Amino acid sequence: MPLKDSYPLYLANEALSPNQDLEVTDKYTGKVATRVAMASPALIDQAIAAAVEATGPMARMAAYERQAVLAHCVTRFSERQDELAEALCIEAGKPIRDSRGEVTRLIDTFRIAAEESVRMTGEVQPLDISARARGYQGMWKRVPIGPCSFISPFNFPLNLAAHKIAPAIAVGCPFVMKPASRTPLGALIIGEVLSETDLPKGAFSILPATRDGADLFTTDERLKLLSFTGSPEVGWGLKAKAGKKKVVLELGGNAAVIVDADTDIDDAVERIVFGAFYQSGQSCIGVQRIIVHEAVYDAFKRALVKKTKALVMGDPRQEETFIGPMIDVGEARRLEGWIEDAAAAGATLLCGGKRDGAMLEATLLEDVPRGLKLREEEAFGPVAILSRFSDFKAALAEVNDSRFGLQAGVFSRDIHKAMAAWDELEVGGVLINDVPSYRVDNMPYGGVKDSGLGREGVRFAMEDMTEIRNLVIRRAAI
Incomplete structure (x- = not known):
């Protein structure tokens, strides 16, 4: 099916069209294929504030509720496979057979996340390793890290966005995402499908933006994690500006x-x-x-x-x-x-x-x-x-x-x-x-040296998007 004349951005779960400033070209013909709304720094600030407000409601979602959101995405992406592949072929210039393959991986990634969303396990840990800890019992669980910032690249605009979005929903983290300006359509269609769900308001924002105008994605201290996929030069530069937040980098290689x-x-x-x-x-x-x-x-x-x-x-x-x-x-x-x-x-x-x-x-x-x-x-x-x-x-x-x-x-x-x-x-x-x-898409994926920090692959990304919370109980004799 043909592309729409224009696409909105998503601010706090809702479609918004403040402008049509971003031209998306057909990479084969070079002609403008559609136009997309661009987020201003003020809108990005609003999105981060909304994510902060959604932190508690997202963390309180039951595992089956998070799973239902992800399962809805699997269903809708499956129904819209041809549309997604066509949009990818146009905006990225990716051959149509490869485009269909990436849509399949998008579906796989959300399906894996749906399965993993109900497997957020912890551990019971014996603490009586010496006499002073006799009678103490420990256990730990994983809890969502909080609002996350995602920046995705142009080369896999569907699946590499999915590798950030799906784990965040699986663990209950609200997020703001900046898709690549040259290929924003895949992430925006994901946003359209997410807007059909019952995620708490503010759970997600997907905001095409200029690199200069998107500084808050990196520097804002309200965000607890930055996950960036792109070039080494940009990635390491973002890490240097990210402050106290956790940083995950998926960068380049010459394999x-x-x-x-x-x-x-x-x-x-x-x-x-x-x-x-x-x-x-x-x-x-x-x-x-x-x-x-x-x-x-x-x-x-x-x-x-x-x-x-x-x-x-x-x-x-x-x-x-x-x-x-x-x-x-x-x-x-x-x-x-x-x-x-x-x-x-x-x-x-x-x-x-x-x-x-x-x-x-x-x-x-x-x-x-x-x-x-x-x-x-x-x-x-x-x-x-x-x-x-x-x-x-x-x-x-x-x-x-x-x-x-x-x-x-x-x-x-x-x-x-x-x-x-x-x-x-x-x-x-x-x-x-x-x-x-x-x-x-379920294997641990990431690099060392200038190729990055951390690992993606749904379960491993979920670990980065959570923190360990410990519990110690001193038991009284009965």
Whole structure:
């Protein structure tokens, strides 16, 4: 179905259209597709005040009531799958098959949260560890941390918003959210569905805003947690300004995958092409560095280049399209420059490299020298680089030779190497016989080093959004 002419923001559970100031473009055509209301600093302040007022009512919601809200979302998202996928395809330029996949993950994330909302357990703890504690009994439970601030990115505008919103509802935390200005529609449709529920007034606000005007999302002391997904430079800057609140950061990466000598080449190529070029490489866990054993390097390279050249680039609405536009022309031009710099420094361009507007071909290079942005920084686009290794320990060291540490992949049939990778790789997650780009929405997900702080994945986000409250009882003799 077509997009609406305009979309409201959500202030304290209610749709509000103070303006239509934000133009949302079709990322393939570049034309304005719809308009969205923008929140002023005054509106953001009102939303935070409303969240504070909703703190008590949200905390007092029974588990089955929170579960009912989340179950309603699952039902409504399932009914509106085609609409959600179409909006995502337009606002993000994401190929329609990938858009449908993200809608499926949105539904999964809310379903997992509905299940976990009634599993907020604590623990009975013996305290009589010495004579002075004889007769004492302890127990603890988790309680909501309070009003939360969420800032979500453009590349998964549905599911990465869901990974903040759904756990907050599951534990009973009110929240304010700033969706990415380039892709606000997914979060606003989530808001529309939430507005159909009986959440206490002020439980949620979803407020598109300029970066300059959204400072309160970070600095306001009434907010008890900031969860940000986006670039490392912005994320660490927000942490420095966040004050006393808890901060969770899901940031960037330049994920690596090792292909060992015993690997099924066809299988590895199939997965690595997906991992490198899915949604035009605009994923923080997209495959960027491919480290291949010298014994299979040439065969692997031939197969990978052939498969990459066969990818269909074009209109994301077409079923056969695999490579759609990057988020804007500026990002495509930036990455084109990185490719040119690498080639000028001696790297070999194996395929791709051409740009037309926001469209950048799926690109592979080999022998990219150290120190270049394409090797050291996050490409966040349809580019991957190849290198070779002879010693597995050296390959592990090459993966770790990065300021990032989000996820890594290892293709190997050797269980000892798999376990060594799990022990040695400085990342938040290791995937064996698959690409680092793979994520299931109930697993702990997050990184180390410049890739962030904390973990998402519904149950793990719920832990961040709660605090432990202890109870100690001194028992009298009877």
